[in-house]
Amino acid sequence: MKLLVGFTALLCLQLAGEIVTRLFALPIPGPVVGLFLLLVALPLIPGLAELVDDAAQALLAHLSLLFIPAGVGVIVYIGRLDGVIVAASATLVGSTVIGLCVTALTLQRLMRGRSTRLDDAGDATISEH
Amino acid sequence: MDDLPLDALWVYLSGSPLLALTATLACYLIATRLFERSGQFALLNPVLVSVTVLAFGLVASGVSYANYFEGAQFIHFLLGPATVALALPLYRELPTLRRHLLPIVLAMSAGLASTVGSTLLIPRVTGMDELLRLSIAPKSVTAPVAMGISERIGGVPSLTAVFAIITGVLGAMIAVPLLTKLRIKDDAAKGLAIGLVSHGIGTARAFRISERAGAYSGLAMALTAMITATGLPYLIGWLGS
Numbered sequence: 001m002k003l004l005v006g007f008t009a010l011l012c013l014q015l016a017g018e019i020v021t022r023l024f025a026l027p028i029p030g031p032v033v034g035l036f037l038l039l040v041a042l043p044l045i046p047g048l049a050e051l052v053d054d055a056a057q058a059l060l061a062h063l064s065l066l067f068i069p070a071g072v073g074v075i076v077y078i079g080r081l082d083g084v085i086v087a088a089s090a091t092l093v094g095s096t097v098i099g100l101c102v103t104a105l106t107l108q109r110l111m112r113g114r115s116t117r118l119d120d121a122g123d124a125t126i127s128e129h
Numbered sequence: 130m131d132d133l134p135l136d137a138l139w140v141y142l143s144g145s146p147l148l149a150l151t152a153t154l155a156c157y158l159i160a161t162r163l164f165e166r167s168g169q170f171a172l173l174n175p176v177l178v179s180v181t182v183l184a185f186g187l188v189a190s191g192v193s194y195a196n197y198f199e200g201a202q203f204i205h206f207l208l209g210p211a212t213v214a215l216a217l218p219l220y221r222e223l224p225t226l227r228r229h230l231l232p233i234v235l236a237m238s239a240g241l242a243s244t245v246g247s248t249l250l251i252p253r254v255t256g257m258d259e260l261l262r263l264s265i266a267p268k269s270v271t272a273p274v275a276m277g278i279s280e281r282i283g284g285v286p287s288l289t290a291v292f293a294i295i296t297g298v299l300g301a302m303i304a305v306p307l308l309t310k311l312r313i314k315d316d317a318a319k320g321l322a323i324g325l326v327s328h329g330i331g332t333a334r335a336f337r338i339s340e341r342a343g344a345y346s347g348l349a350m351a352l353t354a355m356i357t358a359t360g361l362p363y364l365i366g367w368l369g370s
Contacts, residue, residue: 010210010213011209011210014210028274028354032355035213035215035216036351037213039216039220052217056218059207059210059211061336063332063333063336064175064301065153065204066208067208067329068156068157069153069202070272070294071176072180072183072187073194073198073290073291074290076194077291084257086255091252092268095269096269099325099326100300100308100326101311102243103240103349104319104322105311107322108318
């Protein structure tokens with residue numbers, strides 16, 4: 001029952017997100033707006049986190065599965081990449097590697113200076129939940 | 130004659146969502162088991178393996194993608210509520226996130242600048258034509274947003290979706306070996322980097338590292354989508370593509 005209630009709550013937030021996106025003609029999809037709506041609602045409504053937890057866990061535990069139907073579609077279109085495979089691969093691999101290195105190294109380096117003490121404090125706050 | 134009942138059975142099965150759903154779930158379960166058994170070997174990424182096997186299955190059986198998607202759409206639909214659900218792990222990270230707000234903002238800025246910069250630069254160096262350059266530009270953003278951006282800047286949305294999904298799988302495959310080699314120990318740094326370059330598919334991989342990595346990956350994915358959707362059209366206009 002809790003699973004169903006949680007799932008309904010997630011769908012309601014997605015619906016609210018879709019409505020907001022369309023009303024204000026936002027360039028981001030409804031579910032992403034729904035994500036931020038839930039993030040705002042969680043500290044305001046006591047018990048909400050508990051309520052959606054089961055449904056969220058169930059969905060996020062198998063997030064990879066949800067991308068497979070769209071992924072199969074890639075194969076259908078991949079023939080259109082004929083002739084640009086080298087340039088496209090260079091771009092995709094190059095920028096992915098660069099982006100991963102820059103983001104992770106920057107964050108790790110900036111956090112290291114103040115990490116140990118703050119991480120301990122952070123973990124302590126989390127375990128209170 | 131003899132194979133007539135089989136033909137009728139096939140007509141029924143290929144027309145109902147049951148076969149596509151079952152095949153997708155079964156492929157995913159087997160591919161996930163294979164991935165774990167292999168010690169999480171990058172080339173055996175579950176999304177990559179499942180997609181390849183299913184695509185070969187479609188080609189071999191002559192079932193169209195549209196037909197397959199009629200069944201698989203029930204799985205695809207769950208991406209919506211799953212995206213909303215990303216708020217929950219993020220909410221649990223809020224205390225730590227607040228303490229590291231400045232490093233996170235700076236790392237996101239540096240990451241976005243280098244990712245977008247190299248995505249605009251490499252196609253120029255390799256001599257891609259303008260239509261392709263515009264189609265590949267939003268590739269680090271989650272597919273539905275990337276398609277919207279592509280449409281606005283004059284790319285081909287369906288091609289952009291292909292680039293976005295390949296990027297997602299690529300990021301999910303290479304992130305963990307690469308970040309391990311770079312000696313990145315903090316799961317927050319791993320997650321943020323993975324979500325920024327490879328959106329949802331990367332985020333799915335990040336959740337296999339830890340809940341914390343998944344939370345930061347989801348955050349980076351959502352912010353990258355918002356910032357790229359608002360900023361990229363202006364950047365392209367300013368650069369004159």
